[in-house]
Amino acid sequence: MRATVLHGERDIRVEDVPDPVLGTSGLDAIVRVVAACVCGSDLWPYRGITRPAVPKRIGHEFVGVVEEVGSEVTQVALGDFVIAPFYQCDNTCVNCANGMSVSCLNGGWWGSETEGLGFADGAQGERVRVPMADGTLVPVPGGQPDPALVPGLLTLADVMGTGHHAAVSGGVREGSTVAVVGDGAVGLCAIIAAKRLGASRIIAMSRHAARQELAVEFGATDIVPERGDEGIARLKEMCGGIGPDVVLECVGTKESMDQALRSARPGGQVGFVGVPNGGPELPARTMFDTNVGVRGGVAPVRGYIEELLPEVLDGRIEPGRVFDLVLPLEQAADAYRAMDERTAIKVMLAP
Template identity: 65%
Template sequence: MRATVIHAPRDIRVEERDTPVLIEPTDAVVKVTASCVCGSDLWPYRGVRGTEQAHTIGHEFVGVVESVGAEVTDLAAGDFVIAPFTTNDGTCQACAHGMTSGCEHSSIFGGTTDAYGHPIGGAQSEYVRVPDAAATLVKVPGPVDDDLVPSLLTLSDVFSTGHHAAVSAEVGPGKTVVVVGDGAVGLSAVLAASRLGAERIIAMSRHADRQALAREFGATDIVETRGDEGIAAVRELLGGELADCALEAVGTAESMDQALRVVRPGGNVGYVGVPAGDPELPMPFLFAKNITVGGGMAPARAYIEELLPDVLSRTIEPGRVFDLELPLDQAAEAYAAMDERRAIKVLLRP
């Protein structure tokens, strides 16, 4: 099969690899309908994170079940499924609490080994082997309209992650919310905050195209400035006050600092940006302002069932974050387009 392989920074190739097969009786093999490039995939692409050895890449996909192991009884070949970006066993303490991304047997798709020691391939490929398939995959009642595929794909990671930021910051009716970051996750967080009933949603963005999508997703206001100027602009919009919630969707020390400083005493910061470098949170500041900080790697699996009906009913269209679709063979161009900010997020079709 064809699979996207990262060899080194800026060296993305689509190559022939062995088609994955069932290893454990709890596995499934899925034929990928669509996958995409994540902002976090750009880290090894840009060399921010090293690539010691070439490996397949990508962790977001939807597809059709090709085969299942003997112990996977509620899925069958032909089922359309959404794969959350992390696998989960469905039985541990974390899974019992809906924190599926913290599962003790959690694995992330993309070129390393799974929790059972077997290789686990990337999602920017034609086929993917899924460990703990019964607990991990979510079946979508078919037939699935092709125009829904982009939005269904966002449940794999990006929209579930935006939702996680909003849930972690306790967004709800009447709340004022600032979203830091206008990438696909930040825009998804805007949509999630809107879906959860936030009263004001201020998107911090400097790019006209992203501002436009933010507004379509429910942003009530845009702030183009950052730092102290950005805080002053938020205060002006909120009648001199600070926000109840901030959603951090970047992962840098600067963006976290921005998020912490736009919320009022007793406010909440929900963060989902993968921490870049080794950032830490300033405790004396948090202590003095009583800011609650929550978030992390989204438990996408646990959220999919809540979010899926709104996608199927077309109440929300989170797939609009994809502003470019390419055939899998052009994966290298997909990375370049996102790296150069020519695209917000790129969907790949094998």
């Protein structure tokens, strides 16, 4: 089959790779990928900021149709349209039971070999072997979905669940004032999440016209283009002189986290989901003096799919609109380039 392979800095190729086959555990499924995509976090190795051993299969977001199942699989069936979270999990261990399936004691990652699970294909390919299919996959009810819904369903594999995790971690509730730092796909999904959790004011920090527009359509009540001290001053001024109740940090740089921490009101909370690549360290003294809490991390999206799926299916939320470019799998290199150069918010790949 064809799949995307990272060969080095800015060197992404689509190549022939072995077809996936069911393992011997009886717990696997083989899924034919209907749609995959490129994640902001895929850009770290693409840009050479992290340096995994190459060649490396890549991609961790996909939806598709179950083509084969092992003898022990009971929760998904041939022909099911399924959503895969960006990790594998058994959905039964103590961490999964605590809502932390992303820390599953038996979990694994796409495009990687995991002891006990074997190699799981990257998502940017034609097919994927799914270990622990019962725990990992979530079938979409009602058979094959309307193609127009596929992008929205695909966001449940990562970005919509991650934006939701930011809002949950930040403690957004009815009436909260919320600022969102980051106007990428996750930041935009965090706006959707904050709105559905009842935020009364949602301030999107963005300088890009197209993203500002989508932010407002998703529920942002205000746009603040300023950053750093200026941005903080604007947020404080807009929120009673003290700052928003919650700041959702969806970037992952030292600057964005610093802005988030210094923007929140005393006793407020930062919900963070930006991958803090190579740092930053958080100033405990500032947090102590202001009682601003920090909570978040790699999102346990598997557990959020059930909550968000009905709203995607009935159109109440439209996170699929973050995909502003769709390319065939064979043009994966163009997809990465568009994400890298920020000419696209998020690119969907259709094999």
